[in-house]
Amino acid sequence: MTTTHPRAERAARARAAEFQLTADGIDGVVFGWVDNAGLTRVKSVPLAQLEQAAEYGVGSVPCFDVTLVDDSLTTAPSSTGPVGDLRLVPDLDRLTPLAAQPGWAWAPADRYTQDGKPHPGCQRAFARQVTEAIERRGLSIRAGIEIEWVVADAAGAPATVAPAFGMTRFVEHSDYLRAVLRALTTQGLTVLQLHPEYAAGQFEVSVAAEGPVEAADTAMLVRHTIRAVSARHGLRVSYAPVFSEGSIGNGGHLHLSLWREGRNLGHGGPGRHGLHPEAEQFLAGVLAELPALLALGAPSVASYLRLVPSHFAGAYRCWGLENREAALRLIAGSAAGQANAELKCFDATANPYLAIGGALAAGLAGLDAGLPLPPETPSDPATLGGAERLPASLPEAIDAYEKSAVLREALGPELFETVLAVRRAEAELFAMHTGAEVIEAVRWRY
Missing domain, CATH: 3.30.590.10 (Glutamine synthetase/guanido kinase, catalytic domain)
Incomplete structure (x- = not known):
């Protein structure tokens, strides 16, 4: 079962992973999540930024909760439009060098609020719950x-x-x-x-x-x-x-x-x-x-x-x-x-x-x-x-x-x-x- 980890533990695990990824010739890591329209969205960081990304997450716009298949936006009672930010936190348990994309690794991401709480709109968190x-x-x-x-x-x-x-x-x-x-x-x-x-x-x-x-x-x-x-x-x-x-x-x-x-x-x-x-x-x-x-x-x-x-x-x-x-x-x-x-x-x-x-x-x-x-x-x-x-x-x-x-x-x-x-x-x-x-x-x- 995939689990979440505290920030300090995530940072330590990222440091350990970085050594192996470097040896594997990895230059960057892609973090992926799927929106409510079923489209996969990503952000990526250089390998040197993996530790910080694992510890604090990477910024992600919350409007993707209400993005449609053609990238237009709708509204919902909990959506904040262009205001606010979320944090993408990679799941290092699934960190995978990509065989068909040399130099890149991939990990699925959970979405958190700025204060470190699980985002109530995170679909991956829902499946886990x-x-x-x-x-x-x-x-x-x-x-x-x-x-x-x-x-x-x-x-x-x-x-x-x-x-x-x-x-x-x-x-x-x-x-x-x-x-x-x-x-x-x-x-x-x-x-x-x-x-x-x-x-x-x-x-x-x-x-x-x-x-x-x-x-x-x-x-x-x-x-x-x-x-x-x-x-x-x-x-x-x-x-x-x-x-x-x-x-x-x-x-x-x-x-x-x-x-x-x-x-x-x-x-x-x-x-x-x-x-x-x-x-x-x-x-x-x-x-x-x-x-x-x-x-x-x-x-x-x-x-x-x-x-x-x-x-x-x-x-x-x-x-x-x-x-x-x-x-x-x-x-x-x-x-x-x-x-x-x-x-x-x-x-x-x-x-x-x-x-x-x-x-x-x-x-x-x-x-x-x-x-x-x-x-x-x-x-x-x-x-x-x-x-x-x-x-x-x-x-x-x-x-x-x-x-x-x-x-x-x-x-x-x-x-x-x-x-x-x-x-x-x-x-x-x-x-x-x-x-x-x-x-x-x-x-x-x-």
Whole structure:
């Protein structure tokens, strides 16, 4: 579990890290965080300034809490506009030399107020707080986020139109994919799969499960690394939900498993498909809040161009064993440690800390209420009468989010309201745009 450290300890750890980074040829360190629009923002310091940055943080403008995908600003009750400052404090536990950006290292950052208190709008702190609430119940979570992306040539066209999952596509880009694999492995990540996906130019990578905050950190690092490797190969990358109108989109599928005392509660239990009672209640909580969770996990107007039936996006509020059209896919796995649940309706416009933290808060509410898991959907819900569609637009998801007492309490008033303000403003920003115009506007923002 990632933890925070007092200032003096952070400074001492930074001094120790500086020696190794110097030996590794590192000149500067990038500090990253993700805003409520799902965009990664960064500041960097020369290596010689790492100790001071670790001890006191680096200044960061608070207006990024209310910044939209096009870098315009909205307002929220707690936002101060151009007034004030925050401090970005790097998490040295995740300090990583970047294999595809020689001379640079990276660390995720927590955001603090000027007087050293956690910023109430810090999404990473939110994910940590929910994780700690679950741990106080004697439980733990293993999580991972699949990364899908479209690789394009310099002109912006998909770099391959070879068949989905096809060897031809793999051969055409084997040097590129090898570079991606090497970079991720060099950075200490355990790659589980790397393969061509369905849409033109689309690939996917998955890495080993970790704690929730660590999984969100890793999702950031993986995306940065793929982008850097792509640039070195003269390629462009898009993680946007839909690259071209009508095609299968890029997901950001969230995988979760609930554990107690080293036992995976998704395996070997008395419930359906081996679920233990606590796992059933947790998943029931996620399903109960799923329409509202889309405001965190599928948060852009473009998300709903992907979230359509029969596109492997999980457009229906249901669950099923290995059902890739259900929003919540249960994966039994071939061993106890592999059993998990996959939220297929989430995508890469999500802030990963908000997406994971929100899902955990919903699951925790299910545990607290002892919610029963509804009947399983064993086939494509699009073929069944009465199957419940998830919100089909961002305004519908916003409405569900605004009514969610679970998310309002979990996020706290400041973070809940700033997320709401950004969602409303982006819905208004694109209200008069066609689907094609939305895709064009966000294709290279993510």
